Amino acid sequence: MVADAPNFAGWSCPLPLRDHDRVTIGHGGGGQLSSELVEHLFLPAFGVTAGSELRDSALVDLGSVRLAFSTDSYVVRPLFFPGGCIGDLAVNGTVNDVAMSGAQPIALSAGFILEEGLEIAVLGRIATDMGKAAESAGVRVVTGDTKVVDAGLADGLYINTAGIGIIPEGVDIRPARAEVGDVVILSGPIGLHGIAVMSKRENLEFGTEIVSDTAPLHGLVAAMLAASAHVHVLRDPTRGGVAASLCEIAAAARVGIEFEETRVPVPEQVASACSFLGLDPIGVANEGKLVAIVASHAVDDVINAMRDHQFGREAVVVGVVTADHPGVVVARTSFGARRVVDLPLGEQLPRIC
Amino acid sequence: MRYLDEFRDPELAARLFADIARATTREWAIMEVCGGQTHAIIRNGIDQLLPPAIELIHGPGCPVCVTPLAVIDKALAIAGMPDVVFCSFGDMLRVPGSEHDLFQVRSHGGDVRVVYSPLDAVRIAEDNPGKQVVFFAIGFETTAPANAMAVFQARQRGLTNFSLLVSHVLVPPAMEAIMSSSNGSSNGSRTSRVDGFLAAGHVCSVMGSWQYEPLVERYGVPIVVTGFEPLDVLEGIRRVVIQLEAGTATLENAYPRVVQAAGNIPAQAMINDVFEVCDRTWRGIGEIAGSGWRLNERYRAFDAEERFDVAAIDSPESTRCRSGEVLQGLITPHECEAFGRECTPRTPLGATMVSSEGACAAYYQYRRLDATGVELRGRGG
Numbered sequence: 001m002v003a004d005a006p007n008f009a010g011w012s013c014p015l016p017l018r019d020h021d022r023v024t025i026g027h028g029g030g031g032q033l034s035s036e037l038v039e040h041l042f043l044p045a046f047g048v049t050a051g052s053e054l055r056d057s058a059l060v061d062l063g064s065v066r067l068a069f070s071t072d073s074y075v076v077r078p079l080f081f082p083g084g085c086i087g088d089l090a091v092n093g094t095v096n097d098v099a100m101s102g103a104q105p106i107a108l109s110a111g112f113i114l115e116e117g118l119e120i121a122v123l124g125r126i127a128t129d130m131g132k133a134a135e136s137a138g139v140r141v142v143t144g145d146t147k148v149v150d151a152g153l154a155d156g157l158y159i160n161t162a163g164i165g166i167i168p169e170g171v172d173i174r175p176a177r178a179e180v181g182d183v184v185i186l187s188g189p190i191g192l193h194g195i196a197v198m199s200k201r202e203n204l205e206f207g208t209e210i211v212s213d214t215a216p217l218h219g220l221v222a223a224m225l226a227a228s229a230h231v232h233v234l235r236d237p238t239r240g241g242v243a244a245s246l247c248e249i250a251a252a253a254r255v256g257i258e259f260e261e262t263r264v265p266v267p268e269q270v271a272s273a274c275s276f277l278g279l280d281p282i283g284v285a286n287e288g289k290l291v292a293i294v295a296s297h298a299v300d301d302v303i304n305a306m307r308d309h310q311f312g313r314e315a316v317v318v319g320v321v322t323a324d325h326p327g328v329v330v331a332r333t334s335f336g337a338r339r340v341v342d343l344p345l346g347e348q349l350p351r352i353c
Numbered sequence: 354m355r356y357l358d359e360f361r362d363p364e365l366a367a368r369l370f371a372d373i374a375r376a377t378t379r380e381w382a383i384m385e386v387c388g389g390q391t392h393a394i395i396r397n398g399i400d401q402l403l404p405p406a407i408e409l410i411h412g413p414g415c416p417v418c419v420t421p422l423a424v425i426d427k428a429l430a431i432a433g434m435p436d437v438v439f440c441s442f443g444d445m446l447r448v449p450g451s452e453h454d455l456f457q458v459r460s461h462g463g464d465v466r467v468v469y470s471p472l473d474a475v476r477i478a479e480d481n482p483g484k485q486v487v488f489f490a491i492g493f494e495t496t497a498p499a500n501a502m503a504v505f506q507a508r509q510r511g512l513t514n515f516s517l518l519v520s521h522v523l524v525p526p527a528m529e530a531i532m533s534s535s536n537g538s539s540n541g542s543r544t545s546r547v548d549g550f551l552a553a554g555h556v557c558s559v560m561g562s563w564q565y566e567p568l569v570e571r572y573g574v575p576i577v578v579t580g581f582e583p584l585d586v587l588e589g590i591r592r593v594v595i596q597l598e599a600g601t602a603t604l605e606n607a608y609p610r611v612v613q614a615a616g617n618i619p620a621q622a623m624i625n626d627v628f629e630v631c632d633r634t635w636r637g638i639g640e641i642a643g644s645g646w647r648l649n650e651r652y653r654a655f656d657a658e659e660r661f662d663v664a665a666i667d668s669p670e671s672t673r674c675r676s677g678e679v680l681q682g683l684i685t686p687h688e689c690e691a692f693g694r695e696c697t698p699r700t701p702l703g704a705t706m707v708s709s710e711g712a713c714a715a716y717y718q719y720r721r722l723d724a725t726g727v728e729l730r731g732r733g734g
Contacts, residue, residue, distance in 0.1 A: 020457065020460075022457065022460035022461060023460055024456040024457060024459070024460045025456060025459065025460075026447075026456060202469060204469065262363070277469075278392075278444075280396075333396070333397045333398045334361060334363045334366075334397070335363055335366050335367075335370075335397050335398060335399065335402055335583065336363075336398075336402065337397060337398020337399065337400075337401040337402050338398055338401070339395065339396065339398050
């Protein structure tokens, strides 16, 4: 045991990572462990200075044009789930990462790692779904790569996509722009994707089928930006859910965020499944939702524009940005009490009791 | 799929809070026994909204918290063996043993799987005759019937590659240990501060509520069988307070939609067929006589401790950890010297910091907010 609490604030040595000498599944969960891997291993290795702003997509400034650039890998199991498959997820996920900087996505790459033995028909279905998703998102898959690994070395297939988009003139959307007094908007009901995939993977049935919300959000973002110039932050709450997104924004902007739990729309099937499994819906993944931080005077304009869009019909204000408790997210419970919402450590685990 | 909103209604909750406030004239310490109730209390902030005179003490009813270090180390040893599939409920994977956790065993090549029912583990054993499949059978009386059923089925089907690592614990002996003052505390001179109990509803649904009559009589404490939704918890508190204020001590059932006095007879028969009572060590508390179940003679062949020869593993608990005193309400978490220093949710020394439901872990979060200067009424802070 160490004598003092571990202090990693000024730590730049890339190894070892805290108490892990090997990668655990939690390092991919989008929570604290993922952040530590990025902060303490990748950033130092890539020569990125500590404290650099981390976003869903990077900004590449070419002078005359500003590009948003992002990449994401998809390792979902099962490959097909209610509401989608790994293919449309790989398109929508990267489109959304690009869109969260306010950019209009223009092109995607697609890299496939295929497991020996994967049925060609399955690959064909997935590729077709990708094509359809790209078409409905209005982006083109312009380059790609295929590799095959020995049987047993992959779960059927993995897909990596990267995407670029053009950030419109004057648009500056990033987590550090959250300001005290801003309002927190959620684009709709949460938890659908995570529970849909989990219920399929584990053969859990919750009465009615829960369908993933996977969808491209750049159209919704464009509508919001057209309605107001005062959208400060956008985030798609995928792994780690809304909890992780809000925690990351609070940390990046050094502000507090307080939200009303009763205002967060949780579909009844998601609430039931979470209650059964001992999970918190606020930490469950979404693939077709966004969190927006908006200047308070612009809320009506933004939310009306969202509700006019098919992927923002159920948009709601859930909270505010506050000067209290900088860096900390607080939920006001339905009874009026308050609790701290933490960045999940790794994956949420079902509780025993 | 219903039964959610009805038991979370803020208006009804406000009425119960008001009733409790009106009824309370003195200071009372009430222990909720079960970790599920602690979770409902913390998640909804119930403790912040009760009258200041009511103190909630989070009891030892979180199976993750109380499973002793030695058992975790046995699990880790077995899970790391070749040709073993180690099956567990999800939240045990992150509980640290002396050196690592099940996640890390997995990252070193161990086959560790999360299952949602012990019967899934039996199926895995059937599907993998060349592997030894072990299920980590922990928990209170609540999880015991399904665990018993799993080993019962394995025996019926003649599975020789299935076994249980058993660390079952029983609620009534733990409550008795808390009431009989010195047990488990490193400071044996102090007596229990608990004035009344919320008994764990789901344990009672299996075993019946009759088990608690002797405790009520022997120690003169009100015990109210209580459910897990926020309104259930509030109703339990209300009934305990009314008894305490009236100076009565009886057993009440505030969870009649689930609990019957006799409990679930077929489930009890299943348990009795497979398990027998034994002494058991509780993390942070110590050994409590007759407080656990182990496989009985007829099922001993399914005992993973013997099959994998790990019975001798005996890992000492941290001597700095005072979770036993925290669990009995004798100290508040931050009165422990290790709290927030070498003991954090990432590096827990003992039971109550291990699970997010544990008193120390919950307190750690609140203190974090306190430290930012926000007014938030903590307990005993």
